[in-house]
Amino acid sequence: xxxxxxxxxxxxxxxxxxxxxxxxxxxxxxxxxxxxxxxxxxxxxxxxxxxxxxxxxxxxxxxxxxxxxxxxxxxxxxxxxxxxxxxxxxxxxxxxxxxxxxxxxxxxxxxxxxxxxxxxxxxxxxxxxxxxxxxxxxxxxxxxxxxxxxxxxxxxxxxxxxxxxxxxxxxxxxxxxxxxxxxxxxxxxxxxxxxxxxxxxxxxxxxxxxxxxxxxxxxxxxxxxxxxxxxxxxxxxxxxxxxxxxxxxxxxxxxxxxxxxxxxxxxxxxxxxxxxxxxxxxxxxxxxxxxxxxxxxxxxxxxxxxxxxxxxxxxxxxxxxxxxxxxxxxxxxxxxxxxxxxxxx
Ligand code: SAH
Numbered sequence: 343x344x345x346x347x348x349x350x351x352x353x354x355x356x357x358x359x360x361x362x363x364x365x366x367x368x369x370x371x372x373x374x375x376x377x378x379x380x381x382x383x384x385x386x387x388x389x390x391x392x393x394x395x396x397x398x399x400x401x402x403x404x405x406x407x408x409x410x411x412x413x414x415x416x417x418x419x420x421x422x423x424x425x426x427x428x429x430x431x432x433x434x435x436x437x438x439x440x441x442x443x444x445x446x447x448x449x450x451x452x453x454x455x456x457x458x459x460x461x462x463x464x465x466x467x468x469x470x471x472x473x474x475x476x477x478x479x480x481x482x483x484x485x486x487x488x489x490x491x492x493x494x495x496x497x498x499x500x501x502x503x504x505x506x507x508x509x510x511x512x513x514x515x516x517x518x519x520x521x522x523x524x525x526x527x528x529x530x531x532x533x534x535x536x537x538x539x540x541x542x543x544x545x546x547x548x549x550x551x552x553x554x555x556x557x558x559x560x561x562x563x564x565x566x567x568x569x570x571x572x573x574x575x576x577x578x579x580x581x582x583x584x585x586x587x588x589x590x591x592x593x594x595x596x597x598x599x600x601x602x603x604x605x606x607x608x609x610x611x612x613x614x615x616x617x618x619x620x621x622x623x624x625x626x627x628x629x630x631x632x633x634x635x636x637x638x639x640x641x642x643x644x645x646x647x648x649x650x651x652x653x654x655x656x657x658x659x660x661x662x663x664x665x666x667x668x669x670x671x672x673x674x675x676x677x678x679x680x681x682x683x684x685x686x687x
Contacts, residue, residue: 346364354561394682399638423454426461444473445478456489477495500538536684568606570596574613574616575650608631623669
């Protein structure tokens with residue numbers, strides 16, 4: 343093993359310059375990182391891959407993230423929201439298929455007041471007390487997070503997007519503050535949620551220094567989950583001509599994060615599956631241990647387009663799951679029917 347890989351393995355962290363050197367490493371070193379990350383995944387989670395049923399319950403959004411296809415100013419986006427009944431049928435379908443975690447993700451939709459979110463939490467947790475409920479609904483005041491937690495929500499996903507304030511400001515309008523994003527993550531942790539942060543690999547203006555900062559931020563926050571996937575351009579955004587993040591760099595970042603936080607939950611994301619036909623499988627072989635297939639009703643799937651050419655928008659959930667099962671088995675793993683809580687506490 344090269345010295346830097348050994349050092350990361352032993353110390354579980356590096357200096358910023360060392361991270362930069364590692365991110366710039368050659369194919370041999372990248373393969374060392376991949377193999378080590380896969381070994382560490384197996385040591386901590388065996389061959390179990392956790393599945394999360396993703397329910398994209400609204401694509402209305404009051405925010406204007408410059409990279410995102412459901413940003414408020416995108417007039418070409420056909421907007422929808424699911425009713426409580428529709429959300430409950432997604433869960434029923436998911437439960438039958440073996441899902442024991444539901445992820446409610448959406449834009450920041452003012453229609454879904456804290457009351458309405460709490461009503462959903464209560465309904466889902468009341469009917470499925472053996473399941474974990476994850477929210478991914480953006481930036482809220484601390485007291486809202488506290489209400490969701492008190493009603494029974496277990497986890498919260500909020501990608502930090504980039505740990506560099508200047509870079510953050512290039513990806514978001516002025517009204518969206520870097521400090522608030524970070525405040526949200528620390529509030530969520532203090533309240534007691536299992537928290538997931540994360541970022542896009544290859545987002546516009548991203549430098550190797552930014553990626554090193556992302557790694558150092560993740561190390562410091564020490565979250566239970568880290569969601570990363572390649573940036574993919576969307577035709578109706580300012581970044582429509584920007585180049586997409588690469589497979590190689592996304593896999594490299596997955597592996598480094600697995601080695602740095604051995605027990606973290608690491609999804610092989612839909613964005614990764616979108617840029618390569620075997621993206622999810624390669625992600626698992628690089629250290630990922632979670633997949634988040636879509637449980638949203640097929641009629642709205644095509645409308646939740648954060649980026650162009652998103653995969654898996656046509657199939658019914660059952661078809662989706664059996665396809666996934668085969669893919670996961672092809673890399674020597676199996677789907678676990680469990681909540682799949684993080685061992686990183
Ligand atoms: N509104 C919620 C969740 C929905 S967006 C929130 O703010 O957390 C979920 C994630 O999709 C974002 O955090 C972002 O990292 C990712 N995303 C958005 N646009 C993308 C794009 N063009 N390419 C890749 N990922 C994107």
